[in-house]
Amino acid sequence: MVSYSKFQMWWLLALRLLIGWHFLYEGLVKVLNPKWTSLGYLMDSQGWFASLFQSMAGNPGTLAVVNFLNEWGLILIGLSLLLGCLTRLGSIGGILLLGLYYFSHPPFIGSEDLFMLPREGSYLWIDRNLIEMVALAVLYVFPTSHVFGLDKYVSYVLKRKPSKSL
Amino acid sequence: MSEENKNQQEQPLSSGRRDAIKTLVSVPVLGAMAYGVYKKTQYDRSRRNLGDLFKLDPVTPPSAREVAPDGKPIRLGIIGYGIRGKQLLRAAGFAEPSVIDTWKEAARLNSKDTRYKDYVEQESLNLSVTGVCDIFDTYAEAAILSGSNTNREGSGGPFGTPPKRYRYYKDLLAADDIDAVIIAAPDHWHGTMAMDAARAGKHVYLEKPMSWTVPETYMIRDVIKQSGVTFQFGHQGRQTDSYLRARQIIEKNILGPVSLIEVCTNRNDPNGAWVYPIHETANPSTIDWKQFEGNEERIREYLDYMQAHGLARYVGPEPREQFDLKRFFRWRCWWDYSTGLSGDLLTHEYDAVNQILGVGIPYSATSSGGVYFFKDGRTVPDVLQTSFEFPDRDLTMLYSATLASQRSRGKVFMGHDASMELSSSLIVQVDPRSTRYASQIEQGIIKPDTPLITYVPGQENVDAVSSATELYFAQRGLLYAYVNGKRYDTTYLHIREWVECIRNGGTPSCDIDAAFEEAITAHMGTRAYLEGRTMYWDKDKEEIVRG
Numbered sequence: 001m002v003s004y005s006k007f008q009m010w011w012l013l014a015l016r017l018l019i020g021w022h023f024l025y026e027g028l029v030k031v032l033n034p035k036w037t038s039l040g041y042l043m044d045s046q047g048w049f050a051s052l053f054q055s056m057a058g059n060p061g062t063l064a065v066v067n068f069l070n071e072w073g074l075i076l077i078g079l080s081l082l083l084g085c086l087t088r089l090g091s092i093g094g095i096l097l098l099g100l101y102y103f104s105h106p107p108f109i110g111s112e113d114l115f116m117l118p119r120e121g122s123y124l125w126i127d128r129n130l131i132e133m134v135a136l137a138v139l140y141v142f143p144t145s146h147v148f149g150l151d152k153y154v155s156y157v158l159k160r161k162p163s164k165s166l
Numbered sequence: 167m168s169e170e171n172k173n174q175q176e177q178p179l180s181s182g183r184r185d186a187i188k189t190l191v192s193v194p195v196l197g198a199m200a201y202g203v204y205k206k207t208q209y210d211r212s213r214r215n216l217g218d219l220f221k222l223d224p225v226t227p228p229s230a231r232e233v234a235p236d237g238k239p240i241r242l243g244i245i246g247y248g249i250r251g252k253q254l255l256r257a258a259g260f261a262e263p264s265v266i267d268t269w270k271e272a273a274r275l276n277s278k279d280t281r282y283k284d285y286v287e288q289e290s291l292n293l294s295v296t297g298v299c300d301i302f303d304t305y306a307e308a309a310i311l312s313g314s315n316t317n318r319e320g321s322g323g324p325f326g327t328p329p330k331r332y333r334y335y336k337d338l339l340a341a342d343d344i345d346a347v348i349i350a351a352p353d354h355w356h357g358t359m360a361m362d363a364a365r366a367g368k369h370v371y372l373e374k375p376m377s378w379t380v381p382e383t384y385m386i387r388d389v390i391k392q393s394g395v396t397f398q399f400g401h402q403g404r405q406t407d408s409y410l411r412a413r414q415i416i417e418k419n420i421l422g423p424v425s426l427i428e429v430c431t432n433r434n435d436p437n438g439a440w441v442y443p444i445h446e447t448a449n450p451s452t453i454d455w456k457q458f459e460g461n462e463e464r465i466r467e468y469l470d471y472m473q474a475h476g477l478a479r480y481v482g483p484e485p486r487e488q489f490d491l492k493r494f495f496r497w498r499c500w501w502d503y504s505t506g507l508s509g510d511l512l513t514h515e516y517d518a519v520n521q522i523l524g525v526g527i528p529y530s531a532t533s534s535g536g537v538y539f540f541k542d543g544r545t546v547p548d549v550l551q552t553s554f555e556f557p558d559r560d561l562t563m564l565y566s567a568t569l570a571s572q573r574s575r576g577k578v579f580m581g582h583d584a585s586m587e588l589s590s591s592l593i594v595q596v597d598p599r600s601t602r603y604a605s606q607i608e609q610g611i612i613k614p615d616t617p618l619i620t621y622v623p624g625q626e627n628v629d630a631v632s633s634a635t636e637l638y639f640a641q642r643g644l645l646y647a648y649v650n651g652k653r654y655d656t657t658y659l660h661i662r663e664w665v666e667c668i669r670n671g672g673t674p675s676c677d678i679d680a681a682f683e684e685a686i687t688a689h690m691g692t693r694a695y696l697e698g699r700t701m702y703w704d705k706d707k708e709e710i711v712r713g
Binding site for chain 2 (some may be wrong): 013017020021024025028032051082083084147148149150152153
């Protein structure tokens with residue numbers, strides 16, 4: 001396992017906790033609001049995959065599934081990063097979710113004129129979703145949870161398990 | 167990895183207290199979030215209490231009753247198959263095949279264009295079209311084709327039995343195989359045809375306005391009431407759920423005393439100014455001009471009024487018997503057939519206000535305006551302002567119309583405590599100087615400059631405190647199309663309510679009394695314009711009197 005200087009460790013940990021906080025709170029807000037739905041966001045999709053996202057919104061059944069997966073996905077990813085539990089799995093999940101957001105609202109030239117929802121900020125090709133995705137990739141490659149997090153025990157338990165059955 | 171394992175194994179767990187603390191280092195962060203979420207929920211709850219203050223109940227349009235699939239079939243006749251006649255027959259389930267072609271093609275090119283799908287999914291009203299009447303051959307033939315389009319198909323068919331064409335509307339009304347008629351002839355024929363239909367025992371769906379002359383207005387009311395037929399008047403706004411919602415907001419007195427209502431017409435194209443295209447097949451041999459001229463008794467009432475009040479300059483100018491394609495297709499531009507902005511467009515606005523507030527006939531009407539943009543020989547003004555007074559309600563309703571600008575102005579209800587604007591959405595905003603909400607404004611619970619209630623049509627559960635997102639979508643009419651419930655055409659719902667009342671009894675929401683109030687109000691506005699003075703309504707004598 002990579003070993004870090006004290007500073008490297010602290011800044012990586014800070015990054016993990018901040019992203020974890022962001023995910024967890026985004027998830028909690030949605031779960032706590034019974035009226036929350038991704039309908040508007042999906043309908044506002046632009047770019048290559050717009051029709052795919054819009055068809056998700058078009059069917060009440062799929063919409064309910066998408067809403068559920070998004071809400072609880074955000075919460076679980078947030079918890080995973082905050083607690084340092086199965087952090088690599090959490091990072092991959094986060095990258096996938098952010099990838100979906102990025103492709104449903106791609107910051108391409110001209111697309112900002114097409115979005116109906118007001119966007120926070122100005123972007124050209126690179127937006128916050130993409131930056132957070134890369135940050136999660138960094139966390140995947142430079143984990144901290146084996147020291148600051150439950151993964152220390154989780155990996156211990158996971159590794160012990162097969163030996164038990166043998 | 168192997169090094170790490172070694173480390174872990176070498177470390178006795180009991181001596182790893184420091185490490186154990188390290189593993190749980192983020193738990194305080196969770197605590198901080200829990201505290202933050204708790205505080206946030208408390209804050210939101212204070213906002214939600216505000217929502218409870220303005221809690222709205224679900225509304226259902228009058229036509230919301232389920233359509234019985236095995237309901238008795240009703241045989242329909244249609245009189246007048248011009249622009250509105252086509253729309254009405256289409257809403258009843260009999261679209262022109264060419265329109266279906268267009269919709270199918272549009273859906274093929276753009277998957278978001280759901281007009282065809284929406285149309286096909288509309289529940290069938292179990293109607294058949296057995297008779298059509300139009301005095302222009304081309305329109306009559308189109309009506310026959312649409313009436314036979316029982317499968318809602320495009321030009322390829324297959325089609326059902328074609329309805330019979332009648333050249334005279336009275337022959338259609340005399341037919342035994344017709345139970346009910348839709349009347350969509352020009353304004354000067356509305357009242358006469360409605361009375362004749364009711365006398366013939368046919369149920370009537372009458373397009374607005376109810377009448378062309380004042381004297382006939384009283385007669386129509388009497389005849390319809392005596393006949394006992396099911397009468398629906400063509401203000402489909404009665405089915406608009408934001409209007410029903412607006413009525414609830416008024417009933418709950420959320421706006422406080424409403425002193426001023428502003429309603430408008432804003433159009434800016436020749437079509438909107440009634441300059442309709444002239445059909446290439448139209449000529450004296452394909453149009454029955456004699457029938458177009460109108461009913462003799464009505465024409466006499468019209469001329470009597472015009473002559474008695476020195477308004478001869480508004481009659482004609484061409485002789486009534488002279489064949490004229492412009493007058494045939496663009497009849498709304500001449501008082502000889504038209505009821506002007508008052509009858510054509512104010513009536514929709516007035517009926518919405520009457521539905522929401524139950525204002526009834528105004529105490530007075532004052533108008534001004536003129537032919538300011540479309541100087542094409544018309545006698546009917548293209549700019550008109552009418553102010554209606556309702557002193558018993560301490561209320562003025564201002565109607566303001568132009569046919570040469572389409573700057574959007576919604577219906578605005580101005581109350582002392584809040585104002586309500588109805589356009590594609592419904593928005594209530596608290597007045598900064600409100601007495602009722604003064605303490606909440608002071609405490610910062612209510613922000614006067616932000617919408618307090620935003621109602622998005624089609625949304626079932628309305629929370630008073632809506633998000634900016636919802637507002638955004640509402641204003642662009644996007645959510646309306648995609649909510650779980652289906653999207654309906656209000657004209658379809660209005661016809662459906664009429665049909666259901668024919669089958670099961672009951673009075674449609676836009677009944678003869680509402681129609682009478684609409685017609686008198688429009689006539690007051692028109693007379694005020696023509697005579698250049700204020701018109702009053704004598705409630706006891708039921709008469710329009712001069713100021």
